[in-house]
Amino acid sequence: MRSVYTLLLKEYGTLNWWPAETPFEVMLGAILTQNTAWSNVEKAINNLKNKNLLDAEKLSNTDNSIIAEQIKPSGYYNIKTTRIKNFLHWYQQSGGYQKLLNLPTLDLRKQLLSVNGIGFETADDIMLYAFERRIFVIDAYYRRIFKRLGFIAGDEKYEVLRLQAETDFDGSVQEFNEYHALLVEHAKRHCKVKPLCEGCCLKEKCRYE
Ligand code: SF4
Incomplete structure (x- = not known):
């Protein structure tokens, strides 16, 4: 290899991947890129940026219908909205990025995989590109x-x-x-x-x- x-x-x-400005943007991108081309994800991310929604707390407090509208270009937008909300619930319950950074690699991966809608590839994109783990x-x-x-x-x-x-x-x-x-x-x-x-x-x- x-x-x-x-x-x-x-x-x-x-x-120099991942094409994102923050770890949180990487995480959202990893969910949005499921079953679609990256160019569609970029449009969805830009919509969220323009609405000032690239923030865990703001996004959690936003209605599903508004999120779905913004991420429409990435396809499967209702399913992805639910997945994003599931992810956000776990992310915030766990204390956010700084807290999660302290978790050992296998624990962090196991937790990510326990979130409904986060499969192996999405979890590992997040592990590698948002948390810089050797996965x-x-x-x-x-x-x-x-x-x-x-x-x-x-x-x-x-x-x-x-x-x-x-x-x-x-x-x-x-x-x-x-x-x-x-x-x-x-x-x-x-x-x-x-x-x-x-x-x-x-x-x-x-x-x-
Ligand atoms: S393009 Fe793919 S199939 Fe063709 S030589 Fe390269 S690696 Fe092999």
């Missing part, structure tokens, strides 16, 4: 690229792949941050559903035919 990382980093450079995010792009490279079958359970990635890649939190961002970039530029293998920096390693 290290050599793939090195090639991707050489190709795309440092990407590898597994997503559809990871499965696609590493399956084509011949590293995985592609249909393994989430936790199997995550633990394998965290064992096989001896990187720092910052490198975990970059690796996920680089995989997303590579999946968008070359390793699309129909791959553009010409000029791909991983071509020498790839088993895709």
